[in-house]
Amino acid sequence: MKNASIIGLKEADCKKIAEKLNALLANYSIFYQNTRGSHWNIKGDQFFTLHPKFEELYNSLVLKIDEIAERILTLGATPAHNYSDYLKVATIKESKEVTDGTKSVEQILNSFKVVIDLQRELLDITDQAGDEGTNSQMSDYITEQEKEVWMYNSYLGK
Numbered sequence: 001m002k003n004a005s006i007i008g009l010k011e012a013d014c015k016k017i018a019e020k021l022n023a024l025l026a027n028y029s030i031f032y033q034n035t036r037g038s039h040w041n042i043k044g045d046q047f048f049t050l051h052p053k054f055e056e057l058y059n060s061l062v063l064k065i066d067e068i069a070e071r072i073l074t075l076g077a078t079p080a081h082n083y084s085d086y087l088k089v090a091t092i093k094e095s096k097e098v099t100d101g102t103k104s105v106e107q108i109l110n111s112f113k114v115v116i117d118l119q120r121e122l123l124d125i126t127d128q129a130g131d132e133g134t135n136s137q138m139s140d141y142i143t144e145q146e147k148e149v150w151m152y153n154s155y156l157g158k
Helices: 003-007 011-041 047-074 083-089 101-129 132-155
Strands: none
Touching: 003 011, 011 047, 011 083, 011 101, 047 101, 047 132, 101 132
């Protein structure tokens, strides 16, 4: 964790934050692949509405995956990169249902719940550690995702 002292953080804090970020990375990676699966396989009268919406979402997720990995590197740790490792750590599970629009949207909402909860945990940890970089990143993600949750819930009529 050679970067810790240079960026003004304690090495132990960087390690703890990086571990939590790796769990977030695993969940984002499964979320991303599930969303791509829904994008590719969606069927029915909701196709023209959901196909581009899912593409918009997975493009956003892949950017966040890269940003999270880079933040882990900034903290002096190594980002996990194997799906076999992600599957062991992630709370989000691989989706088997990718053709039904309503089920796909419900799964997306469940995935948002997982990542938002993890990001809120990171807000607490990073606030205590004085890690403004990670804290700001998580805050930005939450703000964006809360709006997405509202939109997907509205689509479902909730």
